[in-house]
Amino acid sequence: xxxxxxxxxxxxxxxxxxxxxxxxxxxxxxxxxxxxxxxxxxxxxxxxxxxxxxxxxxxxxxxxxxxxxxxxxxxxxxxxxxxxxxxxxxxxxxxxxxxxxxxxxxxxxxxxxxxxxxxxxxxxxxxxxxxxxxxxxxxxxxxxxxxxxxxxxxxxxxxxxxxxxxxxxxxxxxxxxxxxxxxxxxxxxxxxxxxxxxxxxxxxxxxxxxxxxxxxxxxxxxxxxxxxxxxxxxxxxxxxxxxxxxxxxxxxxxxxxxxxxxxxxxxxxxxxxxxxxxxxxxxxxxxxxxxxxxxxxxxxxxxxxxxxxxxxxxxxxxxxxxxxxxxxxxxxxxxxxxxxxxxxxxxxxxxxxxxxxxxxxxxxxxxxxxxxxxxxxxxxxxxxxxxxxxxxxxxxxxxxxxxxxxxxxxxxxxxxxxxxxxxxxxxxxxxxxxxxxxxxxxxxxxxxxxxxxxxxxxxxxxxxxxxxxxxxxx
Amino acid sequence: xxxxxxxxxxxxxxxxxxxxxxxxxxxxxxxxxxxxxxxxxxxxxxxxxxxxxxxxxxxxxxxxxxxxxxxxxxxxxxxxxxxxxxxxxxxxxxxxxxxxxxxxxxxxxxxxxxxxxxxxxxxxxxxxxxxxxxxxxxxxxxxxxxxxxxxxxxxxxxxxxxxxxxxxxxxxxxxxxxxxxxxxxxxxxxxxxxxxxxxxxxxxxxxxxxxxxxxxxxxxxxxxxxxxxxxxxxxxxxxxxxxxxxxxxxxxxxxxxxxxxxxxxxxxxxxxxxxxxxxxxxxxxxxxxxxxxxxxxxxxxxxxxxxxxxxxxxxxxxxxxxxxxxxxxxxxxxxxxxxxxxxxxxxxxxxxxxxxxxxxxxxxxxxxxxxxxxxxxxxxxxxxxxxxxxxxxxxxxxxxxxxxxxxxxxxxxxxxxxxxxxxxxxxxxxxxxxxxxxxxxx
Numbered sequence: 001x002x003x004x005x006x007x008x009x010x011x012x013x014x015x016x017x018x019x020x021x022x023x024x025x026x027x028x029x030x031x032x033x034x035x036x037x038x039x040x041x042x043x044x045x046x047x048x049x050x051x052x053x054x055x056x057x058x059x060x061x062x063x064x065x066x067x068x069x070x071x072x073x074x075x076x077x078x079x080x081x082x083x084x085x086x087x088x089x090x091x092x093x094x095x096x097x098x099x100x101x102x103x104x105x106x107x108x109x110x111x112x113x114x115x116x117x118x119x120x121x122x123x124x125x126x127x128x129x130x131x132x133x134x135x136x137x138x139x140x141x142x143x144x145x146x147x148x149x150x151x152x153x154x155x156x157x158x159x160x161x162x163x164x165x166x167x168x169x170x171x172x173x174x175x176x177x178x179x180x181x182x183x184x185x186x187x188x189x190x191x192x193x194x195x196x197x198x199x200x201x202x203x204x205x206x207x208x209x210x211x212x213x214x215x216x217x218x219x220x221x222x223x224x225x226x227x228x229x230x231x232x233x234x235x236x237x238x239x240x241x242x243x244x245x246x247x248x249x250x251x252x253x254x255x256x257x258x259x260x261x262x263x264x265x266x267x268x269x270x271x272x273x274x275x276x277x278x279x280x281x282x283x284x285x286x287x288x289x290x291x292x293x294x295x296x297x298x299x300x301x302x303x304x305x306x307x308x309x310x311x312x313x314x315x316x317x318x319x320x321x322x323x324x325x326x327x328x329x330x331x332x333x334x335x336x337x338x339x340x341x342x343x344x345x346x347x348x349x350x351x352x353x354x355x356x357x358x359x360x361x362x363x364x365x366x367x368x369x370x371x372x373x374x375x376x377x378x379x380x381x382x383x384x385x386x387x388x389x390x391x392x393x394x395x396x397x398x399x400x401x402x403x404x405x406x407x408x409x410x411x412x413x414x415x416x417x418x419x420x421x422x423x424x425x426x427x428x429x430x431x432x433x434x435x436x437x438x439x440x441x442x443x444x445x446x447x448x449x450x451x452x453x454x455x456x457x458x459x460x461x462x463x464x465x466x467x468x469x470x471x472x473x474x
Numbered sequence: 475x476x477x478x479x480x481x482x483x484x485x486x487x488x489x490x491x492x493x494x495x496x497x498x499x500x501x502x503x504x505x506x507x508x509x510x511x512x513x514x515x516x517x518x519x520x521x522x523x524x525x526x527x528x529x530x531x532x533x534x535x536x537x538x539x540x541x542x543x544x545x546x547x548x549x550x551x552x553x554x555x556x557x558x559x560x561x562x563x564x565x566x567x568x569x570x571x572x573x574x575x576x577x578x579x580x581x582x583x584x585x586x587x588x589x590x591x592x593x594x595x596x597x598x599x600x601x602x603x604x605x606x607x608x609x610x611x612x613x614x615x616x617x618x619x620x621x622x623x624x625x626x627x628x629x630x631x632x633x634x635x636x637x638x639x640x641x642x643x644x645x646x647x648x649x650x651x652x653x654x655x656x657x658x659x660x661x662x663x664x665x666x667x668x669x670x671x672x673x674x675x676x677x678x679x680x681x682x683x684x685x686x687x688x689x690x691x692x693x694x695x696x697x698x699x700x701x702x703x704x705x706x707x708x709x710x711x712x713x714x715x716x717x718x719x720x721x722x723x724x725x726x727x728x729x730x731x732x733x734x735x736x737x738x739x740x741x742x743x744x745x746x747x748x749x750x751x752x753x754x755x756x757x758x759x760x761x762x763x764x765x766x767x768x769x770x771x772x773x774x775x776x777x778x779x780x781x782x783x784x785x786x787x788x789x790x791x792x793x794x795x796x797x798x799x800x801x802x803x804x805x806x807x808x809x810x811x812x813x814x815x816x817x818x819x820x821x822x823x824x825x826x827x828x829x830x831x832x833x834x835x836x837x838x839x840x841x842x843x844x845x846x847x848x849x850x851x852x853x854x855x856x857x858x859x860x861x862x863x864x865x866x867x868x869x870x871x872x873x874x875x876x877x878x879x880x881x882x883x884x885x886x887x888x889x890x891x892x893x894x895x896x897x898x899x900x901x902x903x904x905x906x907x908x909x910x911x912x913x914x915x916x
Contacts, residue, residue, distance in 0.1 A: 347636060415625065415651075440627060440648070
């Protein structure tokens with residue numbers, strides 16, 4: 001068996017793994033990355049990027065439909081902008097090709113960045129032999145390659161969680177399949193009103209599918225606070241998405257073409273479905289690489305790590321989704337960069353003040369730092385204030401006067417501890433939010449920064465001003 | 475074979491956390507029933523935890539110095555038979571736990587609102603009924619509190635890591651407790667300066683700069699003392715009052731008593747006399763023989779006089795309690811004070827002997843100095859401090875005469891004891907001590 005040796009061996013080429021490999025290589029560490037599928041992981045191939053591409057396409061199409069005289073789907077009003085379009089159509093195969101083009105461009109980009117920085121990439125599936133040895137098989141019948149390393153970095157990511165009553169297969173699909181639709185599904189049932197289900201459900205609805213969302217809890221986006229979820233629920237209703245809240249899924253019916261659900265009163269009903277998207281969460285991917293042989297300490301299903309991403313085994317590191325929530329690409333990237341620097345001998349710790357989270361629903365939702373409830377729970381005496389986009393000029397010109405920006409700050413010294421926003425395009429505000437929290441900004445800092453007019457960002461400044469008791473535009 | 479888990483027992487008085495002081499066993503040791511496993515400490519006393527079972531120690535729940543929550547796992551013992559790990563839910567264990575400690579702790583829930591104890595026998599452990607922590611703490615100061623994350627921009631944090639500096643030690647100049655690059659530079663320069671000085675050539679040992687630092691962990695009794703003092707000073711607005719007392723007569727009486735009764739009854743020091751004076755004075759001023767539960771907003775006055783005697787021990791300050799001073803004669807008080815001091819110094823004082831005082835005496839003896847500002851033994855409301863006795867020229871009837879003079883430095887909780895009351899109380903002590911015969915008039 002051929003044996004190679006390396007200083008750092010990264011298992012998984014997702015955003016965590018590839019960033020770790022690039023940074024380690026930059027720092028002069030002999031680095032090898034093993035990836036069985038395509039570089040870029042879930043994020044680039046079957047997650048963030050393709051979903052955002054589809055969401056954009058769906059939005060454009062929906063807008064065109066809205067401009068059309070005979071708006072055939074939803075109860076949307078005719079365009080007040082005066083744009084009139086004749087019966088728009090969508091060529092979904094082309095949409096998917098366009099999306100795939102973006103994905104390919106980005107994954108190729110990752111490959112060339114790895115190469116440029118001098119990180120070795122081995123294509124194949126890894127099987128962990130011990131904490132310093134991994135065997136990589138690149139294809140059936142191929143002689144496995146043995147890689148011996150000093151540091152092992154686990155970045156295998158996560159997989160969609162399946163419903164025991166309705167395993168994946170046939171009409172039951174995960175986000176992966178939903179992101180590569182061969183043709184437009186007529187009737188889609190989405191199980192789980194978390195951000196993944198709502199993002200895809202909304203996109204499908206805008207493409208023209210009939211969409212029903214089933215959620216066991218009594219509201220959409222149950223992980224987010226109610227004020228943020230409300231405009232999303234309203235918009236889903238406006239788009240004509242059926243919401244079945246407080247309902248549990250019993251499984252497919254006998255003929256396999258409808259989802260049986262049961263509401264809180266115990267009444268059963270069936271939702272006809274051509275496809276069922278199960279999006280009830282993701283789980284750390286720990287089983288297929290022989291990771292269990294390392295007997296690492298676990299934290300539930302996730303690998304337990306400390307604030308330097310060290311596992312319970314010396315020189316075995318873990319980053320990203322495999323280490324549990326929050327399963328976000330930007331967290332994995334930051335962890336990957338940090339681990340590379342620690343291995344290079346620098347003193348680092350994973351100590352962000354906040355990890356932003358965004359839902360690309362319509363409207364979008366952003367959460368950075370603590371909500372008022374979380375701050376109270378943490379024992380902080382806080383003030384909070386919100387500024388509605390209905391009082392923001394730019395929002396009105398974008399037809400997005402719905403939603404708000406909210407700031408949460410300590411009452412005693414006005415240190416900003418959290419930002420939340422809901423509204424069209426607010427995902428881009430997360431940068432400002434994260435920056436102010438990491439810099440330790442006080443309300444006065446944000447309030448005294450000149451924010452560009454006319455932009456949605458003015459709502460950020462106004463929220464801070466309002467928290468200080470002297471908002472100018474409300 | 476089964477596993478028996480012993481949880482940190484609830485040793486009463488609403489204590490939620492207990493400090494682990496020492497282990498007497500280590501993993502692998504065989505233990506017998508009733509063998510002492512560990513010493514734990516509350517703010518009152520050290521308690522031994524005996525093993526309720528025989529077996530082999532598997533794992534210890536913490537290191538000495540660790541503060542553990544009541545109900546957390548203390549030790550894991552492998553035993554014959556089923557053990558208790560799955561059989562008994564944690565809540566049941568916790569309820570059953572008080573049977574474990576060696577000291578028989580009687581958590582006497584005394585209604586804090588009771589103004590007058592029905593009989594002198596009533597235990598005055600008022601805090602038993604009070605909530606463990608005040609929910610509505612006073613407004614936090616804007617500065618960084620211990621435990622607060624230091625606030626610094628990502629670049630500052632990264633530089634600090636590179637420099638090997640822990641940000642929580644860096645003084646901040648920025649608003650809202652923000653640490654700036656300049657703060658970091660200043661701190662690093664200081665570090666560097668210290669480092670250079672340490673490496674300076676040894677030019678003559680005697681006058682060489684010395685830069686060794688020794689970090690002493692504040693644990694055990696010292697931590698308890700620190701917390702107690704902080705609590706007293708944080709909660710109580712102290713009001714101090716110093717009065718000069720002519721103890722010539724008192725000292726003459728003491729000398730006479732000792733000359734006559736020393737062999738039969740033992741030595742009388744100043745303390746039993748002062749205790750007697752306090753017993754008499756508090757009858758007139760019940761406000762000062764009291765405990766103030768400021769969380770509940772209730773002052774409990776006591777007819778019993780349990781006098782705490784602040785005692786210096788090797789480990790630090792302890793306050794054993796002279797119980798029912800009102801029911802003791804001079805020699806009984808003297809003997810009890812001597813016994814308690816000895817017990818405290820040898821760390822043998824039981825928890826009951828270290829709690830429940832209603833007023834405290836502090837005396838530095840020969841080191842007494844001129845004036846002290848004693849810290850009240852929270853939740854009491856008064857402390858009486860004894861200063862040094864010196865012979866001084868005093869004017870008496872137009873002539874200068876030598877008199878033995880002593881200052882009494884007392885502190886009072888000004889929230890519940892008014893200045894005038896405090897002053898009158900000390901004046902009452904003065905007249906009792908200056909005319910010792912009155913000490914024995916009921």
